[in-house]
Amino acid sequence: MSRIGVFICHCGENISRTVDVERVAAEVGKLPGVAFATDYKYMCSDPGQGLLKKAIREERLSHVVVAACSPRMHEKTFRKAVESAGLNPFLCEMANIREHCSWVHQDRKEATVKAIELVGMMVERVKKNRVLPTITVPVTKRALVIGGGIAGIQAALDIADAGYEVILVEREPSIGGHMAQLSETFPTLDCSQCIMTPKMVDVANHPRIRLYTYAEIERVEGYIGNFQVTVRRKARSVIEEKCTGCGVCMEKCPVKKIPNKFDQNLGMRPAIYVPFPQAVPNTPVIDRENCIKFKTGKCGVCRKVCGPGAVDYEQEDRLIVEPVGAIVVATGFDLYSIEEKPKGSPIKGYGEFGHGRIPDVIDGMTFERLASASGPTGGKILRPSDGREPKQIVFIQCVGSRAREKGISYCSKICCMYTAKHTMLYHHKVHDGQAYVFFMDARTPGKNYDEFWRRSIEEEEAVYIRGMVSRLYQKGDKIVVMGSDIAVGVQVEIEADMVVLATAVQPQKGADALAQKLGISYDKYNFYSEAHAKLRPVECATAGIYLAGACQGPKDIPDTVSQASAAAAKVIILFARDQLEREPIVARVREAGCVGCFYCKKVCPYGAVEEKEIRDRQGNLVKVVAYVNPGVCGGCGTCQATCPSKSVELDGYTDEQIVAMIEAL
Amino acid sequence: MHDNPIDTSIYAAVTEAIQGEARRILSEGHVAAVVGYAAARRKGSAQPVVVTRADDAGKLIFSAACVNNLAVYLTKARKEIPKSGKIGIVVKGCDLKALVGLMGESQLKREELYLIGVPCAGVLASTIQPDTALTAGTIAPKCRECDAHLPTGCDFVPARQPVTPELEKHYSAEIARLEAMTPAERWAYWKGQFKKCIKCYACRQVCPFCFCEQCLCDRNKPQMVETTPRPAGNFAWHIVRAMHLAGRCAGCAECERVCPMDIPLNLLNRKMAKELKELYDYEAGFEVREKGPLATYDEKDDQSFIK
Numbered sequence: 001m002s003r004i005g006v007f008i009c010h011c012g013e014n015i016s017r018t019v020d021v022e023r024v025a026a027e028v029g030k031l032p033g034v035a036f037a038t039d040y041k042y043m044c045s046d047p048g049q050g051l052l053k054k055a056i057r058e059e060r061l062s063h064v065v066v067a068a069c070s071p072r073m074h075e076k077t078f079r080k081a082v083e084s085a086g087l088n089p090f091l092c093e094m095a096n097i098r099e100h101c102s103w104v105h106q107d108r109k110e111a112t113v114k115a116i117e118l119v120g121m122m123v124e125r126v127k128k129n130r131v132l133p134t135i136t137v138p139v140t141k142r143a144l145v146i147g148g149g150i151a152g153i154q155a156a157l158d159i160a161d162a163g164y165e166v167i168l169v170e171r172e173p174s175i176g177g178h179m180a181q182l183s184e185t186f187p188t189l190d191c192s193q194c195i196m197t198p199k200m201v202d203v204a205n206h207p208r209i210r211l212y213t214y215a216e217i218e219r220v221e222g223y224i225g226n227f228q229v230t231v232r233r234k235a236r237s238v239i240e241e242k243c244t245g246c247g248v249c250m251e252k253c254p255v256k257k258i259p260n261k262f263d264q265n266l267g268m269r270p271a272i273y274v275p276f277p278q279a280v281p282n283t284p285v286i287d288r289e290n291c292i293k294f295k296t297g298k299c300g301v302c303r304k305v306c307g308p309g310a311v312d313y314e315q316e317d318r319l320i321v322e323p324v325g326a327i328v329v330a331t332g333f334d335l336y337s338i339e340e341k342p343k344g345s346p347i348k349g350y351g352e353f354g355h356g357r358i359p360d361v362i363d364g365m366t367f368e369r370l371a372s373a374s375g376p377t378g379g380k381i382l383r384p385s386d387g388r389e390p391k392q393i394v395f396i397q398c399v400g401s402r403a404r405e406k407g408i409s410y411c412s413k414i415c416c417m418y419t420a421k422h423t424m425l426y427h428h429k430v431h432d433g434q435a436y437v438f439f440m441d442a443r444t445p446g447k448n449y450d451e452f453w454r455r456s457i458e459e460e461e462a463v464y465i466r467g468m469v470s471r472l473y474q475k476g477d478k479i480v481v482m483g484s485d486i487a488v489g490v491q492v493e494i495e496a497d498m499v500v501l502a503t504a505v506q507p508q509k510g511a512d513a514l515a516q517k518l519g520i521s522y523d524k525y526n527f528y529s530e531a532h533a534k535l536r537p538v539e540c541a542t543a544g545i546y547l548a549g550a551c552q553g554p555k556d557i558p559d560t561v562s563q564a565s566a567a568a569a570k571v572i573i574l575f576a577r578d579q580l581e582r583e584p585i586v587a588r589v590r591e592a593g594c595v596g597c598f599y600c601k602k603v604c605p606y607g608a609v610e611e612k613e614i615r616d617r618q619g620n621l622v623k624v625v626a627y628v629n630p631g632v633c634g635g636c637g638t639c640q641a642t643c644p645s646k647s648v649e650l651d652g653y654t655d656e657q658i659v660a661m662i663e664a665l
Numbered sequence: 666m667h668d669n670p671i672d673t674s675i676y677a678a679v680t681e682a683i684q685g686e687a688r689r690i691l692s693e694g695h696v697a698a699v700v701g702y703a704a705a706r707r708k709g710s711a712q713p714v715v716v717t718r719a720d721d722a723g724k725l726i727f728s729a730a731c732v733n734n735l736a737v738y739l740t741k742a743r744k745e746i747p748k749s750g751k752i753g754i755v756v757k758g759c760d761l762k763a764l765v766g767l768m769g770e771s772q773l774k775r776e777e778l779y780l781i782g783v784p785c786a787g788v789l790a791s792t793i794q795p796d797t798a799l800t801a802g803t804i805a806p807k808c809r810e811c812d813a814h815l816p817t818g819c820d821f822v823p824a825r826q827p828v829t830p831e832l833e834k835h836y837s838a839e840i841a842r843l844e845a846m847t848p849a850e851r852w853a854y855w856k857g858q859f860k861k862c863i864k865c866y867a868c869r870q871v872c873p874f875c876f877c878e879q880c881l882c883d884r885n886k887p888q889m890v891e892t893t894p895r896p897a898g899n900f901a902w903h904i905v906r907a908m909h910l911a912g913r914c915a916g917c918a919e920c921e922r923v924c925p926m927d928i929p930l931n932l933l934n935r936k937m938a939k940e941l942k943e944l945y946d947y948e949a950g951f952e953v954r955e956k957g958p959l960a961t962y963d964e965k966d967d968q969s970f971i972k
Binding site for chain 1: 770771772876877878879880881884886887888889909955956960
């Protein structure tokens with residue numbers, strides 16, 4: 001006969017405010033099989049857990065039900081406590097009387113009745129719980145880092161420095177990401193390239209980092225400690241092992257006028273190119289869409305001039321399978337474009353700013369390229385339309401960000417600071433120019449950040465106008481900026497030579513598709529979701545996958561680097577163990593009932609179901625049934641729901657348990 | 666109009682061709698047995714038969730009385746069939762769809778079967794005496810809207826073209842009638858039908874897709890479906906049956922034929938098939954498919970049920 005102990009938590013007042021916990025304890029204590037029932041203010045606290053352990057010993061409890069918060073919150077806590085008192089942890093269940101009851105109800109009497117029923121259900125369920133032994137699985141001590149921006153670079157270096165192998169996959173031909181595009185960085189105005197390129201070189205030279213550039217993630221299978229990742233190495237048309245990076249091919253390529261994405265399409269590049277001179281690896285790639293050889297079959301100059309014979313027009317995409325134990329996702333961000341958006345998209349463009357058709361209305365990243373010494377203008381601020389130096393320049397903040405009517409309600413976090421930086425860079429380069437900034441309010445939390453912003457106004461003569469811009473239009477070679485100054489309460493009109501928009505930070509295109517491959521969750525903007533906003537900010541809800549940088553939300557460089565190192569630390573913690581203990585909540589096949597339709601195999605998202613032959617003593621095949629590999633099973637229960645003959649059951653969630661719960665109602 | 670005769674003159678030639686082919690494959694050792702139809706005791710009637718010797722191939726026939734779906738003899742009713750060796754089977758178009766479904770569900774292997782397809786103009790309704798002539802009035806309801814008179818992908822099909830006149834559609838009309846009802850009326854209609862059920866499970870036994878060795882309805886730990894023929898338990902059984910057949914049932918209508926209480930089971934199956942066609946553009950056909958529509962997820966799937 002079971003001797004069940006029921007422990008009811010007040011959760012401070014979170015539960016006891018709406019639920020009469022003493023009455024729940026009294027009522028539940030009368031249920032058959034319940035030997036002990038009590039309530040306590042904070043069951044998860046040390047004395048609360050002590051109470052539980054003491055009761056297990058003194059009352060010789062066989063099963064435990066803790067009625068408190070969601071099992072997502074504290075199931076692990078209580079199972080651990082139960083284990084330390086000598087019971088199998090899977091003989092402990094939680095009844096959620098907070099999220100499912102006290103938080104969503106107001107009527108104390110009814111909420112109390114509901115709480116009693118919720119606990120009663122769990123009492124019936126726990127009676128049918130079985131002792132489950134822990135399952136251990138080996139850990140592959142290699143990490144995959146997706147994205148070669150500053151986040152991915154930092155995470156890769158940290159993990160590799162700790163002694164583990166890292167596979168770094170970057171979609172573009174070079175690592176470096178957005179930080180490589182920046183001119184100078186706030187709040188110190190040090191050159192971005194100068195601090196970035198050494199790290200890029202470190203990655204390339206690190207004995208434990210394997211770098212795949214111009215590559216994408218094709219498929220991800222497996223689970224924490226044991227992922228199988230298929231990487232698509234796109235055809236570069238240049239053999240990396242042979243290329244010496246001399247650059248003759250680029251010099252001789254007859255196609256020269258292709259807008260370079262790295263320079264925000266302001267600079268030009270040949271059809272065989274590296275995106276920028278400091279690229280890592282310094283191996284060119286042929287842009288097959290624009291290459292004459294690929295378009296017409298003629299030319300072939302690059303192959304002729306290549307000394308080591310590295311150019312290979314026949315190269316095809318290659319698929320490589322890499323076993324890894326952990327994955328860091330660091331895919332970064334993209335900027336909101338004000339162009340017209342497709343109908344039905346929740347994100348709207350800016351018709352009032354000309355939908356991106358006015359050439360001298362540029363975004364912040366384009367300004368970075370103009371201000372960069374390695375940029376298309378050699379660091380001179382010049383207008384894209386006619387190459388003149390703008391004497392009046394207007395910066396507009398919060399373009400797309402914090403604009404619910406445009407489809408985005410969040411703050412992009414970095415724009416206040418980089419706009420202040422832009423006004424300074426402008427002032428340093430165009431001494432007789434005047435910068436105006438339209439802003440809603442300046443958000444400058446961060447070490448030395450507010451000082452930096454103040455400096456742009458007080459020392460660098462930027463004029464900040466509190467208010468938004470209603471319209472931009474071209475008038476001759478000027479851009480008329482119509483806005484309001486709400487501090488003074490007047491309409492403002494400025495004839496500007498150039499307008500720079502601080503457009504919103506958005507996740508990279510295709511972030512959702514990658515998330516689906518990885519099996520991680522994302523929000524409505526496609527930013528990846530962390531497991532807990534406060535306490536697990538670098539982990540995904542999917543075990544073994546970690547987040548770094550702006551793919552999780554807008555972030556500046558210091559925050560990105562910190563998060564990348566944090567993600568690396570999580571990976572290193574995982575790799576510090578040889579065996580991983582995993583929850584024994586896995587599916588089990590009842591072979592007598594299985595008819596081998598393998599619907600379970602078809603629906604299993606983990607690839608855990610295998611085919612198993614049943615033979616008689618003479619060795620004749622009796623039938624083929626499903627077998628669930630417990631190391632691979634994710635415990636999702638999809639097979640259980642799919643099986644037509646109910647021949648597969650998830651431990652801890654058996655049909656018997658679920659029916660017992662329903663019948664207790 | 667109901668007396669309009671349907672031309673079944675090809676059936677004699679089809680019978681001859683089946684016999685010839687069966688004799689050949691049995692004598693040449695291609696197959697261990699042929700599952701087909703043979704004449705039964707009553708005049709004009711037919712019954713399933715397993716032929717294992719070439720000399721017995723002459724027993725095989727095809728007529729308008731050959732109503733059974735023989736696919737069921739390859740799975741759970743596989744009693745008199747040799748355990749090893751390739752099996753020949755006589756299939757109408759409707760039966761072939763079931764076989765194909767079973768291949769997709771790992772119950773049969775194509776390479777272990779020798780398919781003798783039948784050009785079929787239709788068979789008799791279950792309520793009609795077997796020696797009756799096939800007419801627009803005596804044809805089985807499923808044959809009225811058959812789209813599979815000529816099976817494809819078989820190893821052998823007699824070279825005859827069945828004459829298939831356009832007939833009034835039974836199930837489509839019934840589905841339209843049901844769909845015009847309010848949910849309450851529809852509920853009442855099915856309640857009235859399922860009330861008749863005596864839980865004999867003949868529909869399950871005859872269905873080629875009910876191949877589970879242990880039906881979940883026979884389980885008692887926990888009991889999933891009430892076993893006594895009470896309205897609630899009846900409803901549960903028929904809903905389980907309809908859901909388990911959704912996206913699989915090819916419309917051989919054997920369940921409806923064998924139901925002693927005349928419950929329009931195939932009407933429910935056809936309605937489910939129509940839903941799947943509309944929601945997922947899926948139909949049971951002649952192609953072996955790995956995954957049914959209910960075992961796959963696509964982002965474009967209808968999500969309107971999430972409220």
